Amino acid sequence: xxxxxYLELSAPDLAxxxxxxxxxxxxxxxxxxxxxxxxxxxxxxxxxxxxSEPAAPLPTFETDDLExxxxxxxxxxxxxxxxxxxxxxxxxFQFLDPGGNELAIYQTG
Numbered sequence: 336x337x338x339x340x341y342l343e344l345s346a347p348d349l350a351x352x353x354x355x356x357x358x359x360x361x362x363x364x365x366x367x368x369x370x371x372x373x374x375x376x377x378x379x380x381x382x383x384x385x386x387s388e389p390a391a392p393l394p395t396f397e398t399d400d401l402e403x404x405x406x407x408x409x410x411x412x413x414x415x416x417x418x419x420x421x422x423x424x425x426x427x428f429q430f431l432d433p434g435g436n437e438l439a440i441y442q443t444g
Contacts, residue, residue, distance in 0.1 A: 341395035
């Protein structure tokens with residue numbers, strides 16, 4: 336089963352974005368290195384990724400079988416934009432849907 340539960344936002348200035356969300360929305364972040372911070376524990380978690388410029392939010396879905404999820408995406412015409420990679424929370428890949436929206440699917444562990 337694939338579950339939508341994470342939204343990743345670009346943060347050209349991570350400290351400024353983090354301060355904004357803390358003050359405006361009362362978020363509490365966990366740092367993952369110098370380039371990533373996340374709000375965890377809710378039904379939809381939010382990550383801030385340091386980057387050079389703003390980008391569209393990255394809807395992220397959790398699965399218990401990453402390889403099967405990637406095969407299913409490719410089988411119906413999804414275009415892989417970033418092959419499976421490891422990050423502190425697990426592994427994920429990114430892809431474009433038929434409308435050109437970028438999404439990610441991850442597996443913890």
